[in-house]
Amino acid sequence: MxxxxxxxxxxxxxxxxxxxxxxxxxxxxxKIDIYSDKRDHDTMEEWDQETLEKVVESKKNEYQQNKPTDIVCKYFLEAVEKKQYGWFWVCPNGGKNCHYRHALPPGYVLKSQMKALLEEEAEKIPIEEEIENQRAKVTTSTPMTTELFMQWKKKKMAERDAGLAAQMAERAKNDRMSGRELFLSDSSLFVDDVEAHEKYQRDQEPPVAEQKVSANSNRDRPSDSATAGGGAKVTNDDDDDELDIDELNELEASLSKVTIQEPDTAA
Structure with missing residues (x-):
């Protein structure tokens, strides 16, 4: 040292x-540098032909060994068929390093399940035969005709309508009816906003016939119109009594000017 x-x-x-x-x-x-990797400086540019061939061969073998596959492991299938597969099961073909898949593909049916399905399918009878068997078990001999079917249908529909009406009446009694039920019971209660506004305007506006009659009556009575004009003047005079503050100020200013100019005009 x-x-x-x-x-x-x-x-x-x-x-x-x-x-x-x-x-x-x-x-x-x-001492060796622990913060740098010597392999970082080892690039392909410094390799010779022999080293390059060795690397290519090793990569090829590694790919062949680790190539992904969809083949299911036979040991896995055997364990599933025998119901031995579980959390502690270990694949004999290398455990976790097994190259094949340890999962069933979608829709895969095991042999045990296939056997049960085949037996069930063999015992199943066609639907037509099942219908005939059920019809043979019926003891009544009433023939089914179109008239009987229509009567039965009308009866069922009447019962359904009566039940719905009773249900709606019960809900209306308890104030629990929905908007749809209220509309079905009485649609006149519901009016769109636009239609309601138009109806309100029509109610406010006077009819056209009344407007024409009033116009004709005004033409036929000129004295009345003059009287009405006089009345309008009176009303206007009455309206002058109700002036706002600005108009009163203007009127007072104009009157003061007139009183000031009166001596000049007299001279």
Whole structure:
């Protein structure tokens, strides 16, 4: 080990120093760099033909071994068929390193399940035969005709309508009817916003015939119109009594000007 004092040029022990005074010792025993990877500097540009062929062959073998496959492992299928597959089952073909899949494909049917399905299918009879068997078990001999069917249908529909009516009456009694039920019971209660606004405007506007009659009566009675004009003037005069503050101020200013100009006009 190199003497640190000698390396700094301050060792006073000389040859009695137990550490080495040879600088080459440090170069030979240099520690490896743990923060860099030597393989980073090993690129394909420095490979020769032999090294390149070895790398290609190794990559090929590695791909063949780890190539993904959809083949299901036979040991896995055997364990599932015998109901031995579970959390602690280990594949004899390498355990977790098994190259084949340990999962059933979608729609796969096991042999045990297939046997049960075949037996069930063999015992099943056609639907037509089942209908005939059920009809043979019926003891009544009433023939089914179109008239009987229509009577039965009308009866069922009447019962259904009566039940719905009773249900709606019960809900209306308890104030629990929905908007749809209210509309079905009495649609006149519901009016669109636009239609309601138009109806309101029609109610507010006077009829056209009444407007024509009033116009004709005004033409036939000129005295009335004059009287009405006089009345309008009276009403206008009455309206003048109700002036706002600005109009009153303007009227007062105009009157003051008139009173100031009266002596000049008299002279």
């Amino acid at each position: 190199l003497c640190e004092f000698y390396k700094a040029g301050q060792c006073a022990k000389g040859f009695k120093c137990k550490f080495s005074h040879d600088l080459n010792v440090q170069r030979k025993g240099e």
